[in-house]
Amino acid sequence: MNDDQLQARLRAADPASGMEPLPEMRRAALLERAALATAAPRRTRLPVVLGGLVAVATVAGAIVLLLPRPDGPTGPAVTLRAAGTDPTVSCAPLADFAVEGLRGSDLALRGRVESVSDGTAEIVPLEVYRGAAVSLVRLRTDAGGGPALDGPVLRDGEQVLIAATDGSVAACGLSGVRSTELQRYYDRAFG
Amino acid sequence: MARPAIEPLRRFLARRTDAVTADDVLSEVLMVCWRRLEAVPEQPLPWLYGVARLQLRNAERSSRRRERLAARVAEELQQPGPPDGAAVRDALALLRPQDAELLRLWAWEGLGPAEVAAALGISPNAAAIRLHRAKRRLAEVLRDDPDRSTATTSGGTAR
Structure with missing residues:
Protein backbone atom coordinates (compact mmCIF):
# COMPACT_ATOMS: atom_id res chain seq x y z
CA MET A 1 0.00 0.00 0.00
CA ASN A 2 1.57 3.28 -1.05
CA ASP A 3 1.16 6.65 0.63
CA ASP A 4 -1.69 7.73 -1.61
CA GLN A 5 -3.65 4.57 -0.96
CA LEU A 6 -3.03 4.80 2.76
CA GLN A 7 -4.12 8.40 2.82
CA ALA A 8 -7.26 7.54 0.85
CA ARG A 9 -8.15 4.82 3.35
CA LEU A 10 -7.63 7.19 6.26
CA ARG A 11 -9.65 9.92 4.63
CA ALA A 12 -12.49 7.52 3.99
CA ALA A 13 -12.52 6.91 7.72
CA ASP A 14 -12.55 10.60 8.62
CA PRO A 15 -15.30 11.06 11.24
CA ALA A 16 -15.59 14.74 10.32
CA SER A 17 -16.09 14.19 6.62
CA GLY A 18 -19.84 14.74 6.81
CA MET A 19 -19.73 17.81 9.03
CA GLU A 20 -21.80 20.73 7.86
CA PRO A 21 -20.14 24.13 8.09
CA LEU A 22 -21.20 26.23 11.02
CA PRO A 23 -23.89 28.80 10.15
CA GLU A 24 -22.47 32.28 9.79
CA MET A 25 -24.43 33.51 12.79
CA ARG A 26 -22.86 30.92 15.05
CA ARG A 27 -19.43 31.59 13.64
CA ALA A 28 -19.83 35.29 14.35
CA ALA A 29 -21.10 34.52 17.84
CA LEU A 30 -18.04 32.37 18.55
CA LEU A 31 -15.67 35.09 17.46
CA GLU A 32 -17.58 37.69 19.37
CA ARG A 33 -17.52 35.63 22.55
CA ALA A 34 -13.79 35.11 22.23
CA ALA A 35 -13.27 38.79 21.58
CA LEU A 36 -15.39 39.85 24.52
CA ALA A 37 -13.78 37.39 26.86
CA THR A 38 -10.40 38.83 26.05
CA ALA A 39 -11.47 42.44 25.62
CA ALA A 40 -10.83 43.51 29.18
CA PRO A 41 -7.16 42.63 29.32
CA ARG A 42 -6.30 44.44 26.13
CA ARG A 43 -4.22 47.53 26.01
CA THR A 44 -6.20 50.63 25.51
CA ARG A 45 -4.61 53.31 23.51
CA LEU A 46 -5.26 56.69 24.98
CA PRO A 47 -4.26 58.33 28.21
CA VAL A 48 -6.48 59.40 31.04
CA VAL A 49 -6.29 62.90 32.41
CA LEU A 50 -5.79 62.76 36.12
CA GLY A 51 -5.75 66.02 38.04
CA GLY A 52 -5.76 68.03 34.87
CA LEU A 53 -2.72 66.30 33.41
CA VAL A 54 -2.67 63.60 30.82
CA ALA A 55 -1.74 60.51 32.75
CA VAL A 56 -1.76 56.90 31.92
CA ALA A 57 -3.71 54.58 34.10
CA THR A 58 -4.89 51.01 33.96
CA VAL A 59 -7.81 49.08 35.26
CA ALA A 60 -5.74 47.20 37.76
CA GLY A 61 -8.14 47.33 40.61
CA ALA A 62 -11.79 47.02 39.84
CA ILE A 63 -14.85 48.84 38.82
CA VAL A 64 -16.96 49.12 41.86
CA LEU A 65 -20.56 50.03 41.73
CA LEU A 66 -21.03 51.84 44.96
CA LEU A 67 -23.83 51.65 47.43
CA PRO A 68 -26.79 53.92 46.76
CA ARG A 69 -26.16 57.48 47.76
CA PRO A 70 -28.85 59.76 49.08
CA ASP A 71 -28.28 62.46 46.46
CA GLY A 72 -28.01 60.31 43.37
CA PRO A 73 -29.50 57.38 41.54
CA THR A 74 -30.12 54.31 43.60
CA GLY A 75 -29.10 50.76 42.95
CA PRO A 76 -27.53 47.68 44.44
CA ALA A 77 -23.87 47.43 45.30
CA VAL A 78 -21.95 45.29 42.85
CA THR A 79 -18.23 44.70 42.63
CA LEU A 80 -16.88 43.84 39.24
CA ARG A 81 -13.85 41.73 38.56
CA ALA A 82 -10.55 43.44 38.00
CA ALA A 83 -9.08 43.52 34.55
CA GLY A 84 -5.44 43.07 33.78
CA THR A 85 -3.56 44.36 30.79
CA ASP A 86 -2.01 42.76 27.80
CA PRO A 87 0.02 45.36 25.93
CA THR A 88 0.52 43.15 22.93
CA VAL A 89 -3.01 42.73 21.74
CA SER A 90 -4.71 44.96 19.23
CA CYS A 91 -8.28 46.10 19.65
CA ALA A 92 -8.99 46.73 16.01
CA PRO A 93 -10.88 43.54 15.10
CA LEU A 94 -13.60 44.27 17.65
CA ALA A 95 -15.24 46.92 15.52
CA ASP A 96 -16.92 44.24 13.45
CA PHE A 97 -18.60 42.83 16.48
CA ALA A 98 -19.44 45.98 18.38
CA VAL A 99 -23.22 45.75 18.31
CA GLU A 100 -23.39 42.03 18.91
CA GLY A 101 -20.73 42.36 21.55
CA LEU A 102 -22.68 45.02 23.41
CA ARG A 103 -25.79 42.88 23.32
CA GLY A 104 -23.84 40.21 25.14
CA SER A 105 -23.05 42.56 28.02
CA ASP A 106 -24.86 42.22 31.30
CA LEU A 107 -24.32 45.84 32.25
CA ALA A 108 -24.40 48.81 29.90
CA LEU A 109 -24.89 52.46 30.71
CA ARG A 110 -24.22 56.04 29.77
CA GLY A 111 -22.72 58.12 32.52
CA ARG A 112 -21.02 61.39 33.34
CA VAL A 113 -17.58 61.64 34.84
CA GLU A 114 -18.12 63.33 38.18
CA SER A 115 -14.56 63.44 39.34
CA VAL A 116 -11.14 62.16 38.51
CA SER A 117 -8.63 62.15 41.30
CA ASP A 118 -6.09 59.93 42.98
CA GLY A 119 -6.27 57.42 40.20
CA THR A 120 -10.01 57.01 40.48
CA ALA A 121 -12.74 58.21 38.16
CA GLU A 122 -16.26 58.40 39.54
CA ILE A 123 -19.04 58.18 37.00
CA VAL A 124 -22.67 58.95 37.66
CA PRO A 125 -25.04 56.83 35.59
CA LEU A 126 -27.39 58.86 33.41
CA GLU A 127 -29.04 56.03 31.54
CA VAL A 128 -28.84 52.31 32.16
CA TYR A 129 -29.30 50.32 28.98
CA ARG A 130 -28.87 46.92 30.50
CA GLY A 131 -28.65 45.54 34.01
CA ALA A 132 -29.90 46.73 37.36
CA ALA A 133 -29.84 50.39 38.34
CA VAL A 134 -26.61 51.53 39.94
CA SER A 135 -25.81 54.67 41.84
CA LEU A 136 -22.21 55.25 40.88
CA VAL A 137 -19.51 53.57 38.89
CA ARG A 138 -16.04 53.92 40.22
CA LEU A 139 -13.08 53.25 37.95
CA ARG A 140 -10.13 52.67 40.15
CA THR A 141 -6.83 52.99 38.35
CA ASP A 142 -3.18 52.43 39.04
CA ALA A 143 -0.35 54.44 37.68
CA GLY A 144 1.80 53.05 34.94
CA GLY A 145 -0.66 51.15 32.79
CA GLY A 146 -3.13 51.94 30.08
CA PRO A 147 -6.31 53.91 30.59
CA ALA A 148 -9.45 52.42 32.00
CA LEU A 149 -11.53 53.19 28.95
CA ASP A 150 -10.91 53.77 25.30
CA GLY A 151 -11.07 57.45 24.51
CA PRO A 152 -8.94 60.52 24.33
CA VAL A 153 -9.23 61.57 27.97
CA LEU A 154 -11.49 61.27 30.96
CA ARG A 155 -12.43 64.73 32.15
CA ASP A 156 -14.85 65.97 34.73
CA GLY A 157 -18.27 66.42 33.19
CA GLU A 158 -17.53 64.25 30.19
CA GLN A 159 -19.97 61.55 29.22
CA VAL A 160 -18.88 57.96 28.82
CA LEU A 161 -20.48 54.74 27.66
CA ILE A 162 -19.61 51.63 29.63
CA ALA A 163 -20.45 47.98 29.03
CA ALA A 164 -19.37 45.08 31.19
CA THR A 165 -19.76 41.33 31.05
CA ASP A 166 -19.31 39.00 33.98
CA GLY A 167 -17.71 41.78 35.90
CA SER A 168 -15.20 42.83 33.27
CA VAL A 169 -15.36 46.07 31.38
CA ALA A 170 -15.73 45.59 27.66
CA ALA A 171 -12.88 47.69 26.33
CA CYS A 172 -11.51 47.72 22.82
CA GLY A 173 -14.02 50.10 21.40
CA LEU A 174 -17.05 48.92 23.35
CA SER A 175 -16.60 51.27 26.30
CA GLY A 176 -15.26 54.77 26.22
CA VAL A 177 -15.83 58.45 25.99
CA ARG A 178 -19.18 59.06 24.36
CA SER A 179 -18.91 59.73 20.66
CA THR A 180 -21.43 59.70 17.85
CA GLU A 181 -20.12 56.39 16.64
CA LEU A 182 -20.03 54.71 20.03
CA GLN A 183 -23.48 56.02 20.91
CA ARG A 184 -24.74 54.62 17.62
CA TYR A 185 -23.47 51.18 18.60
CA TYR A 186 -25.26 51.43 21.93
CA ASP A 187 -28.47 52.64 20.29
CA ARG A 188 -28.40 49.79 17.83
CA ALA A 189 -27.62 47.27 20.54
CA PHE A 190 -30.17 48.44 23.08
CA GLY A 191 -32.57 50.65 21.15
CA MET B 1 -7.45 35.41 10.66
CA ALA B 2 -9.56 33.43 13.14
CA ARG B 3 -12.63 33.22 10.93
CA PRO B 4 -11.15 30.95 8.22
CA ALA B 5 -9.66 28.74 10.93
CA ILE B 6 -12.97 27.93 12.56
CA GLU B 7 -14.05 25.14 10.22
CA PRO B 8 -10.69 23.34 10.18
CA LEU B 9 -10.56 23.62 13.96
CA ARG B 10 -14.09 22.28 14.31
CA ARG B 11 -13.20 19.27 12.20
CA PHE B 12 -9.94 18.78 14.08
CA LEU B 13 -11.84 18.67 17.36
CA ALA B 14 -14.72 16.57 16.04
CA ARG B 15 -12.16 13.94 15.08
CA ARG B 16 -10.83 13.76 18.59
CA THR B 17 -13.58 14.36 21.09
CA ASP B 18 -17.30 14.62 21.70
CA ALA B 19 -19.41 17.50 20.44
CA VAL B 20 -19.77 19.29 23.76
CA THR B 21 -16.06 19.23 24.53
CA ALA B 22 -15.31 20.24 20.94
CA ASP B 23 -17.46 23.36 21.30
CA ASP B 24 -15.84 24.29 24.60
CA VAL B 25 -12.33 23.76 23.32
CA LEU B 26 -13.02 25.69 20.14
CA SER B 27 -14.03 28.69 22.25
CA GLU B 28 -10.89 28.32 24.33
CA VAL B 29 -8.68 28.15 21.26
CA LEU B 30 -10.24 31.29 19.82
CA MET B 31 -9.68 33.10 23.09
CA VAL B 32 -6.05 32.05 23.13
CA CYS B 33 -5.83 33.25 19.56
CA TRP B 34 -7.17 36.68 20.55
CA ARG B 35 -4.93 36.95 23.56
CA ARG B 36 -1.83 35.95 21.68
CA LEU B 37 -2.38 37.55 18.31
CA GLU B 38 1.25 38.56 18.18
CA ALA B 39 2.33 34.94 18.53
CA VAL B 40 0.18 33.59 15.72
CA PRO B 41 2.45 32.67 12.79
CA GLU B 42 1.83 33.53 9.18
CA GLN B 43 0.47 30.02 8.58
CA PRO B 44 -1.78 29.85 11.62
CA LEU B 45 -3.43 26.45 11.32
CA PRO B 46 -0.63 24.17 12.55
CA TRP B 47 -0.07 26.54 15.47
CA LEU B 48 -3.79 26.55 16.21
CA TYR B 49 -3.89 22.77 16.08
CA GLY B 50 -1.10 22.75 18.64
CA VAL B 51 -3.11 25.07 20.89
CA ALA B 52 -6.20 22.92 20.38
CA ARG B 53 -4.30 19.79 21.39
CA LEU B 54 -3.22 21.38 24.64
CA GLN B 55 -6.66 22.76 25.37
CA LEU B 56 -8.19 19.40 24.57
CA ARG B 57 -5.83 17.69 26.95
CA ASN B 58 -6.83 20.11 29.68
CA ALA B 59 -10.51 19.65 28.95
CA GLU B 60 -10.25 15.92 29.06
CA ARG B 61 -8.69 16.07 32.47
CA SER B 62 -11.76 17.75 33.81
CA SER B 63 -14.31 15.95 35.87
CA ARG B 64 -16.93 16.37 33.18
CA ARG B 65 -15.09 14.10 30.84
CA ARG B 66 -16.81 10.98 32.08
CA GLU B 67 -20.26 12.43 31.54
CA ARG B 68 -19.38 13.58 28.07
CA LEU B 69 -17.92 10.26 27.14
CA ALA B 70 -21.19 8.64 28.12
CA ALA B 71 -23.05 11.10 25.92
CA ARG B 72 -20.61 10.48 23.11
CA VAL B 73 -21.07 6.73 23.28
CA ALA B 74 -24.84 7.16 23.19
CA GLU B 75 -24.49 9.53 20.25
CA GLU B 76 -22.22 7.22 18.34
CA LEU B 77 -24.45 4.24 18.79
CA GLN B 78 -27.06 6.10 16.79
CA GLN B 79 -24.75 7.34 14.04
CA PRO B 80 -22.99 4.89 11.75
Missing part, protein backbone atom coordinates in the same frame (compact mmCIF):
# COMPACT_ATOMS: atom_id res chain seq x y z
CA GLY B 81 -19.62 6.03 10.50
CA PRO B 82 -18.51 5.98 6.89
CA PRO B 83 -17.85 2.59 5.21
CA ASP B 84 -14.43 1.23 6.11
CA GLY B 85 -14.29 3.81 8.90
CA ALA B 86 -14.42 1.42 11.81
CA ALA B 87 -11.74 -0.83 10.40
CA VAL B 88 -9.27 1.95 9.79
CA ARG B 89 -10.01 3.64 13.10
CA ASP B 90 -9.56 0.32 14.84
CA ALA B 91 -6.21 0.01 13.12
CA LEU B 92 -5.27 3.50 14.27
CA ALA B 93 -6.18 2.54 17.79
CA LEU B 94 -3.65 -0.28 17.68
CA LEU B 95 -0.81 2.13 16.98
CA ARG B 96 1.02 4.16 19.56
CA PRO B 97 -1.01 7.31 20.31
CA GLN B 98 1.79 9.52 18.97
CA ASP B 99 1.84 7.62 15.70
CA ALA B 100 -1.93 7.72 15.37
CA GLU B 101 -1.92 11.47 15.95
CA LEU B 102 0.76 11.98 13.31
CA LEU B 103 -1.35 10.06 10.82
CA ARG B 104 -4.50 12.00 11.70
CA LEU B 105 -2.70 15.29 11.21
CA TRP B 106 -1.31 14.08 7.92
CA ALA B 107 -4.44 12.50 6.45
CA TRP B 108 -7.33 14.30 8.12
CA GLU B 109 -5.90 17.74 8.65
CA GLY B 110 -3.89 17.47 5.45
CA LEU B 111 -0.63 18.70 6.98
CA GLY B 112 2.80 18.15 5.52
CA PRO B 113 5.76 17.14 7.71
CA ALA B 114 6.77 20.75 8.43
CA GLU B 115 3.23 21.63 9.50
CA VAL B 116 2.92 18.48 11.57
CA ALA B 117 6.13 19.55 13.25
CA ALA B 118 4.67 22.95 14.05
CA ALA B 119 1.52 21.41 15.46
CA LEU B 120 3.40 18.97 17.66
CA GLY B 121 6.28 21.22 18.62
CA ILE B 122 8.93 18.93 17.19
CA SER B 123 11.53 19.43 14.48
CA PRO B 124 10.49 18.97 10.84
CA ASN B 125 13.08 16.27 10.49
CA ALA B 126 11.71 14.34 13.45
CA ALA B 127 8.18 14.79 12.14
CA ALA B 128 9.14 13.43 8.72
CA ILE B 129 10.87 10.37 10.18
CA ARG B 130 8.09 9.60 12.65
CA LEU B 131 5.44 10.09 10.00
CA HIS B 132 7.20 7.70 7.67
CA ARG B 133 7.37 5.06 10.41
CA ALA B 134 3.76 5.61 11.41
CA LYS B 135 2.58 5.13 7.85
CA ARG B 136 4.52 1.91 7.63
CA ARG B 137 3.06 0.63 10.89
CA LEU B 138 -0.50 1.44 9.87
CA ALA B 139 -0.02 -0.24 6.50
CA GLU B 140 1.25 -3.34 8.31
CA VAL B 141 -1.71 -3.43 10.66
CA LEU B 142 -4.14 -3.06 7.79
CA ARG B 143 -2.35 -5.71 5.77
CA ASP B 144 -2.09 -8.18 8.62
CA ASP B 145 -5.79 -8.21 9.35
CA PRO B 146 -7.87 -9.57 6.45
CA ASP B 147 -10.98 -7.81 7.72
CA ARG B 148 -9.21 -4.49 7.79
CA SER B 149 -7.50 -4.98 4.48
CA THR B 150 -10.75 -5.66 2.64
CA ALA B 151 -11.97 -2.18 3.45
CA THR B 152 -15.58 -3.21 3.40
CA THR B 153 -16.47 -3.00 7.05
CA SER B 154 -19.63 -1.05 7.57
CA GLY B 155 -21.05 0.78 10.53
CA GLY B 156 -18.77 1.61 13.39
CA THR B 157 -18.16 4.66 15.40
CA ALA B 158 -17.28 8.19 14.60
CA ARG B 159 -14.02 8.28 16.43
